[in-house]
Amino acid sequence: xxxxxxxxxxxxxxxHSDAAVKTIWKTFWIxxxxxxxxxxxxxxxxxxxFPSRLVLNAIxxxxxxxxxxxxxAEFMHLRHExxxxxxxxxxxxxxxxxxxxxxxxxGDSWKNMRKDLAPGNPKAPAAVEAPHAHH
Amino acid sequence: xxxAVTAKKKWWGGGYSPFNVSYGKLMMWYFLMSDxxxxxxxxxxxxxxxFMSTSWPDANDVFxxxxxxxxxxxxLVFVSLMTFILIMSSVTMVLAVHAGHTRDRNGVVKWLSxxxxxxxxxxxxxxxxxxxxxxxxxxxxxxxxxxxxxxxASTNFTxxxxxxxxxxxxxxxxxxxxxxxxxxxxxxxxxxxRGHYEMxxxxxxxxxxxxxxxxxxxxxxxxx
Numbered sequence: 222x223x224x225x226x227x228x229x230x231x232x233x234x235x236x237h238s239d240a241a242v243k244t245i246w247k248t249f250w251i252x253x254x255x256x257x258x259x260x261x262x263x264x265x266x267x268x269x270x271f272p273s274r275l276v277l278n279a280i281x282x283x284x285x286x287x288x289x290x291x292x293x294a295e296f297m298h299l300r301h302e303x304x305x306x307x308x309x310x311x312x313x314x315x316x317x318x319x320x321x322x323x324x325x326x327x328g329d330s331w332k333n334m335r336k337d338l339a340p341g342n343p344k345a346p347a348a349v350e351a352p353h354a355h356h
Numbered sequence: 357x358x359x360a361v362t363a364k365k366k367w368w369g370g371g372y373s374p375f376n377v378s379y380g381k382l383m384m385w386y387f388l389m390s391d392x393x394x395x396x397x398x399x400x401x402x403x404x405x406x407f408m409s410t411s412w413p414d415a416n417d418v419f420x421x422x423x424x425x426x427x428x429x430x431x432l433v434f435v436s437l438m439t440f441i442l443i444m445s446s447v448t449m450v451l452a453v454h455a456g457h458t459r460d461r462n463g464v465v466k467w468l469s470x471x472x473x474x475x476x477x478x479x480x481x482x483x484x485x486x487x488x489x490x491x492x493x494x495x496x497x498x499x500x501x502x503x504x505x506x507x508x509a510s511t512n513f514t515x516x517x518x519x520x521x522x523x524x525x526x527x528x529x530x531x532x533x534x535x536x537x538x539x540x541x542x543x544x545x546x547x548x549x550r551g552h553y554e555m556x557x558x559x560x561x562x563x564x565x566x567x568x569x570x571x572x573x574x575x576x577x578x579x580x
Contacts (some may be wrong), residue, residue, distance in 0.1 A: 249447045252410045253440070260436050263579060267416060267431065273382055278580050287566055288525040296450050296564040305367055306375040310385055317396055334562030336410065 248295040255284050368567065384558045388565045391527075395569050398523065399576055402516040411503035413513050415578050418501050421488050434544060435578045438481045439570065445474025453560040456553025464556060468539045475532040480541065482525050486518070494518075522532040524573055527566045534559045 226348060240325065266277050294300035299307055367374040375382050416431035423434075440455055448470040455463030493500035499514040538559050547553045 227475035237460060238454075241449070241457075245447060245450045245454065249443065252443050255441070256436065256439055259575075260432055263416075264367060281575055281579045285571055288571045292446070292571065294565070294570045295447055297561055303367070303376045306377060306382070306385070306553055309375065310389055313389060314392060316393075320396065320400050320560055321392075321403070322406045325407050328404035331404075332410060335408070 244295060248291050251291055252288055255288050259284055378554060380558055381546050381554065381561070384561050388561060389403055390463075391565065392569075395520075395523070395572070398516075398520050399572060402520060402576060405516065406510050409510070409512065411505040411507055411509070413501040413509050414504045415498075415580075418489075418494075419485075419514075423484055432578060434481070434485065435574065438478055438485075439483065439574055441474055441478045442567050445478065446564055447565045448474060449560045453553075453557050456547070456556040459548075459553070463549060464542050464553060465539065468535060468542065472532055472535045472539065475528055475535065475563075479532065480526065482528075483522065486521075489514075496509070516517050520573060521577070523568070524569055527569065531559075531563050531566050534562065549569060 262272070262277060262280060266272065266274070272280070299310065358476075367376075373382065419435055420429050420431040421434065422428065434524070440453045448467045452464050452467035452471060455467055465569075489495075494514045494517075496515055496518050497508050497511050499511045501509055501513065503509045538555055539557065541547060542553075547555060
């Protein structure tokens with residue numbers, strides 16, 4: 222089972238050596254750049270209130286996924302593995318899509334129920350429908 | 357990686373790994389996948405509790421201190437430094453793996469040593485941050501920080517913060533220990549005798565995973 226490096230593979234790796242190191246540093250600058258952009262946006266929001274919290278969070282989540290992609294694809298080398306390996310890792314992780322939707326929706330519904338059952342609620346049946354009726 | 361990949365190769369025909377990696381590397385991937393579910397479960401439960409709370413403390417009010425800066429208000433700066441240290445140590449780790457591919461023993465020693473330094477620096481930063489928060493009155497079961505809307509916050513915020521960053525810190529700690537063990541083996545010449553430095557790759561996968569988790573912890577606790 223142990224892995225041996227054949228002469229051909231070694232030759233190939235020597236040949237691609239500089240390119241590989243270049244890719245590593247390129248990935249580093251991408252990750253650093255994204256982090257700097259995230260922090261800059263956070264400060265922009267602190268100082269000016271722009272972009273709004275909702276937009277900002279969406280941007281943060283998107284950039285997090287981009288960073289995760291570069292770490293897994295380049296640093297962990299998954300992009301250069303064969304399809305069988307990529308799929309056996311990524312398909313089970315797709316469960317997260319449903320976990321996140323289901324559990325966050327559950328939390329949100331819990332919050333709404335607690336609001337509705339807070340002391341003094343509901344005052345009128347209509348209060349249940351209006352989101353800003355009472356706190 | 358070793359065998360040339362041709363379109364006609366029958367991957368499931370037997371005789372070699374259908375994943376084209378060694379058993380050890382494949383099992384490291386599966387371990388990391390299960391670990392991803394553990395961290396995912398922790399972070400999703402944090403998200404659930406945050407979604408069910410009517411209000412939550414503002415990270416910029418909680419994490420605004422920097423060592424030797426006294427009471428200056430520096431939101432996000434210290435955690436940015438921690439993030440930078442961890443990304444940097446991930447880069448030195450890939451460079452160590454790369455040096456292993458070319459059988460460059462001195463290169464592996466150099467880059468692996470820098471990775472250990474980076475890991476230790478990250479842990480030192482985390483120790484400082486935890487100590488600072490502890491002295492501010494925060495701990496499991498204690499939360500001195502107010503919600504954004506000015507109401508008294510529950511202890512959910514601190515409980516999740518210390519549990520998740522603590523669990524991540526535990527992973528960093530074991531990663532540093534593994535790196536030290538591997539470095540000792542490299543110095544002893546174990547992998548030179550074996551003819552390959554694949555063990556550096558396996559530990560490297562673990563180390564990058566720790567960095568990967570930090571990307572999510574950073575977003576969930578400090579940015580959102």
